Amino acid sequence: MTLSQSATGAPAPAAPAPAAAEPFLRLSGVRKSYPGVLALDGLDLEIRPGEVIGLVGENGAGKSTLMKILGGVTTPDSGTIEVDGVPYAALTVGGSLRAGIAFVHQELNLFDNLDVAANVFIGREPRHFGVLNLVDTARQRAAVLPLLEQLGANFSPDTPVSKLSLAQQQLVEIAKALSQDARLVILDEPTSSLPIAETEKLLAVIDRLRARGIAVIFVSHRLGEIERACDRVVVLRDGRLVGKLAKDEISHDRLVKLMIGRELKVIYAPPKADRGAVALAARDIRTAAYPHHAVSLDLHGGEILGLAGLVGSGRTELARAFFGIDPIYGGTLVSNGKPIRIAGARDAVEHGIFLVPEDRKGTGILLDLSVAENISLPNLTAYAVAALVSAERERGQAEQSRSQLAIKVPTVDTRTGSLSGGNQQKVVLAKWLAMAPRVIIFDEPTRGIDIGAKSEIYRLMRALADSGVAVLMISSDMEEVIGVSDRIAVMHEGGISGMLERDQFSEENVLLLAVGKPVGSGRNVQ
Amino acid sequence: MSKKDTGLLVLILVVAAGVYLRNPLFLSPNNISNTANLIGLFGLFSIAQGFVIITGGIDLSSGSMIALLGVLFVDLVGNKGVPWPIALVIVLILGILLGLAHALLITRLKMPPFVVTLCGLLIYRGVARGYTGDATAGFPFGSTYPGLDFFTARVYGVPTSLLLLVVVAVIAWVVLHRSVFGRYLFAVGKNEEAARFSGIRTNLVIGAAYVICAALTALSAVFFAMYTRSVSPSSQANFYELYAIAAAVLGGFSLRGGEGSIIGVVLGAILLQILQNLVNLLGIPSSLNFAVMGTVILIGVLVDQQLGVYRAHRRLVEAARETAD
Numbered sequence: 001m002t003l004s005q006s007a008t009g010a011p012a013p014a015a016p017a018p019a020a021a022e023p024f025l026r027l028s029g030v031r032k033s034y035p036g037v038l039a040l041d042g043l044d045l046e047i048r049p050g051e052v053i054g055l056v057g058e059n060g061a062g063k064s065t066l067m068k069i070l071g072g073v074t075t076p077d078s079g080t081i082e083v084d085g086v087p088y089a090a091l092t093v094g095g096s097l098r099a100g101i102a103f104v105h106q107e108l109n110l111f112d113n114l115d116v117a118a119n120v121f122i123g124r125e126p127r128h129f130g131v132l133n134l135v136d137t138a139r140q141r142a143a144v145l146p147l148l149e150q151l152g153a154n155f156s157p158d159t160p161v162s163k164l165s166l167a168q169q170q171l172v173e174i175a176k177a178l179s180q181d182a183r184l185v186i187l188d189e190p191t192s193s194l195p196i197a198e199t200e201k202l203l204a205v206i207d208r209l210r211a212r213g214i215a216v217i218f219v220s221h222r223l224g225e226i227e228r229a230c231d232r233v234v235v236l237r238d239g240r241l242v243g244k245l246a247k248d249e250i251s252h253d254r255l256v257k258l259m260i261g262r263e264l265k266v267i268y269a270p271p272k273a274d275r276g277a278v279a280l281a282a283r284d285i286r287t288a289a290y291p292h293h294a295v296s297l298d299l300h301g302g303e304i305l306g307l308a309g310l311v312g313s314g315r316t317e318l319a320r321a322f323f324g325i326d327p328i329y330g331g332t333l334v335s336n337g338k339p340i341r342i343a344g345a346r347d348a349v350e351h352g353i354f355l356v357p358e359d360r361k362g363t364g365i366l367l368d369l370s371v372a373e374n375i376s377l378p379n380l381t382a383y384a385v386a387a388l389v390s391a392e393r394e395r396g397q398a399e400q401s402r403s404q405l406a407i408k409v410p411t412v413d414t415r416t417g418s419l420s421g422g423n424q425q426k427v428v429l430a431k432w433l434a435m436a437p438r439v440i441i442f443d444e445p446t447r448g449i450d451i452g453a454k455s456e457i458y459r460l461m462r463a464l465a466d467s468g469v470a471v472l473m474i475s476s477d478m479e480e481v482i483g484v485s486d487r488i489a490v491m492h493e494g495g496i497s498g499m500l501e502r503d504q505f506s507e508e509n510v511l512l513l514a515v516g517k518p519v520g521s522g523r524n525v526q
Numbered sequence: 527m528s529k530k531d532t533g534l535l536v537l538i539l540v541v542a543a544g545v546y547l548r549n550p551l552f553l554s555p556n557n558i559s560n561t562a563n564l565i566g567l568f569g570l571f572s573i574a575q576g577f578v579i580i581t582g583g584i585d586l587s588s589g590s591m592i593a594l595l596g597v598l599f600v601d602l603v604g605n606k607g608v609p610w611p612i613a614l615v616i617v618l619i620l621g622i623l624l625g626l627a628h629a630l631l632i633t634r635l636k637m638p639p640f641v642v643t644l645c646g647l648l649i650y651r652g653v654a655r656g657y658t659g660d661a662t663a664g665f666p667f668g669s670t671y672p673g674l675d676f677f678t679a680r681v682y683g684v685p686t687s688l689l690l691l692v693v694v695a696v697i698a699w700v701v702l703h704r705s706v707f708g709r710y711l712f713a714v715g716k717n718e719e720a721a722r723f724s725g726i727r728t729n730l731v732i733g734a735a736y737v738i739c740a741a742l743t744a745l746s747a748v749f750f751a752m753y754t755r756s757v758s759p760s761s762q763a764n765f766y767e768l769y770a771i772a773a774a775v776l777g778g779f780s781l782r783g784g785e786g787s788i789i790g791v792v793l794g795a796i797l798l799q800i801l802q803n804l805v806n807l808l809g810i811p812s813s814l815n816f817a818v819m820g821t822v823i824l825i826g827v828l829v830d831q832q833l834g835v836y837r838a839h840r841r842l843v844e845a846a847r848e849t850a851d
Binding site: 349355357364367368380381384 | 700708717720726845
């Protein structure tokens with residue numbers, strides 16, 4: 001998978017540091033239990049300078065606990081942590097920082113009202129003028145500039161962070177790590193919210209870190225990236241290290257098998273029947289993001305239409321417009337052959353058009369409501385007797401959804417915020433399934449969801465399509481788009497740059513269309 | 527009743543017992559009846575405030591609205607010769623219109639509730655004073671209005687204001703805690719975006735809260751006008767919005783929205799009135815009134831919050847011990 005515009009001046013992957021180097025970090029027999037859970041069960045791990053280690057495992061495998069221990073946030077129950085040959089029973093937050101362990105979290109910790117340099121030096125600002133204690137912005141800037149150069153960043157230290165893309169913001173976090181003389185950088189799912197081309201750049205940055213002798217732990221659910229970026233992979237399951245794969249042993253199938261402890265036969269089920277009539281058609285729809293570009297799209301009942309494209313290509317905006325969240329600035333939506341007017345989400349819901357949004361915790365569910373309350377919310381009047389909500393009816397539906405979707409939850413009265421990502425996503429799905437959907441739009445349906453739950457979501461999507469529902473799936477995950485979709489529409493700068501049928505599916509074709517280039521064998525719409 | 531409500535009830539009983547021990551007059555029929563009347567009056571618009579706070583909003587205009595609508599009511603009945611039931615209807619409709627204006631500005635025009643109702647606070651107070659030229663609005667000497675004493679009557683010693691509060695509280699409880707609309711209020715208050723993504727017409731729900739608030743406030747404006755008999759537009763119901771907000775906060779409402787109970791806000795209003803009474807009965811200089819109230823609210827909220835932290839801590843300790851065995 002190569003992409004011309006990606007990887008600005010990426011150097012060739014450097015060879016791993018000589019094996020002779022002493023490990024920077026060595027964990028032996030690290031154990032940590034929480035009430036009711038054994039999070040880490042005697043973990044051994046070694047990381048050498050300049051080594052890129054992939055860390056994979058399903059949610060709950062112990063990855064977060066391991067990271068908390070390395071960050072000094074949690075104390076292990078037993079075992080030792082050796083940093084540069086010095087053994088510790090536990091690290092402190094300050095100790096971890098001084099040892100040169102730096103984190104780039106999935107949710108970035110940046111101040112978007114400050115510029116890049118200020119973010120890099122936040123809390124450690126160089127001062128001048130003695131008692132006046134003013135921030136020495138010139139020195140700050142001068143210190144940040146070479147770091148950005150080393151990372152191949154194409155923005156200046158005084159760019160406001162709010163102006164940067166997500167990928168560029170990650171570079172700021174990495175620059176921050178470098179400014180603290182990091183020797184081990186831990187990247188926690190850095191690519192899960194990145195568009196494909198940006199992911200390429202990040203992988204190039206990892207190579208640059210390796211070349212400088214900095215160790216990297218790369219946590220990701222995307223096995224393709226792990227395969228490409230890492231020198232070796234360790235697999236965690238149920239708090240134990242269940243596999244170590246060297247570079248040439250890494251393969252998708254082996255990783256999956258180790259992660260879930262069994263062979264995962266079919267993640268992607270083929271459609272049972274041919275696609276049906278057009279359920280929802282967009283005719284020259286224009287959204288606020290790209291008012292100059294009109295989108296036309298036919299969504300058939302019984303199919304899963306993948307919607308690929310770079311982040312910012314207008315996919316989410318299109319979904320929001322279909323669902324009535326954002327106004328439509330032109331064109332018409334045709335549902336079952338009749339033009340419809342959608343002025344708000346309520347209108348969409350009444351036409352049986354549902355959205356499973358990208359931001360699950362922010363917009364998909366109400367974290368503080370119970371599972372039952374979330375499921376009944378969009379159709380609450382159906383659960384009411386004389387405008388009063390019947391808890392009994394609510395629970396009845398919730399119990400039904402719970403068994404239908406295999407939602408793992410102690411009771412349906414449990415607060416939804418306490419569920420895992422995969423189960424939360426099932427609750428989002430359950431509230432729409434309880435209402436006879438005609439069209440369901442999934443926006444990044446499996447982001448941050450572990451591989452077991454992922455296959456379940458795919459199975460549910462396919463079952464929906466097989467029952468005649470039209471499914472539109474927005475995804476930045478290449479494996480997912482190609483594996484799940486029956487057709488793929490690719491967006492580029494607000495328009496549909498091409499439509500791929502199953503026999504044309506390939507990562508290369510999707511990528512070409514995503515950057516606005518024609519596909520040789522592809523049937524171009526515009 | 528939630529733990530929070532029970533805690534508040536205990537606090538009320540403790541304070542009441544303390545006041546009674548220091549001054550047995552606290553339980554004299556007269557004092558009880560008077561305090562009950564004030565609880566009815568203050569409870570009414572505190573519940574009104576609760577509907578707005580549950581959505582994550584605020585209504586700072588309550589006090590001024592009580593003054594403006596009170597002035598209008600007294601003027602219509604006393605000077606314009608309007609029969610009082612018609613004046614009551616006019617005042618209620620005006621209140622609803624003001625609520626609609628708030629709703630429109632906040633939901634359609636996306637203005638912050640704090641700003642909209644702060645401007646309401648200034649405007650209504652100013653209009654009330656301008657309307658009478660800063661004079662006190664009162665009924666002509668010796669005039670009587672058949673039926674108007676309903677607002678100040680006592681049924682077997684129970685003031686009608688308290689009876690009305692009970693009725694309104696029961697209805698409000700059913701609406702907030704049992705109805706579809708009440709669930710929407712909580713959902714919108716917790717996370718407006720997510721509510722919208724669930725197909726709830728959030729603007730309608732939030733707007734309705736402001737209208738309900740203004741309508742109940744208008745009703746209590748009439749009660750206050752009849753309680754004071756004459757309405758001085760510059761001092762009538764000054765700071766009353768803060769009493770309502772305080773009652774709601776004491777009652778467990780979160781100013782961020784999505785949390786609160788009707789029982790809680792009623793108990794909050796009761797506690798505030800008992801504290802007022804305490805200041806009078808214990809011979810504390812009435813100038814310290816606000817200081818006493820502020821201190822009790824601060825301590826109440828602090829203790830409640832720290833208890834929550836302690837309970838969460840205990841749960842974790844328990845869980846850790848259970849699994850360690």
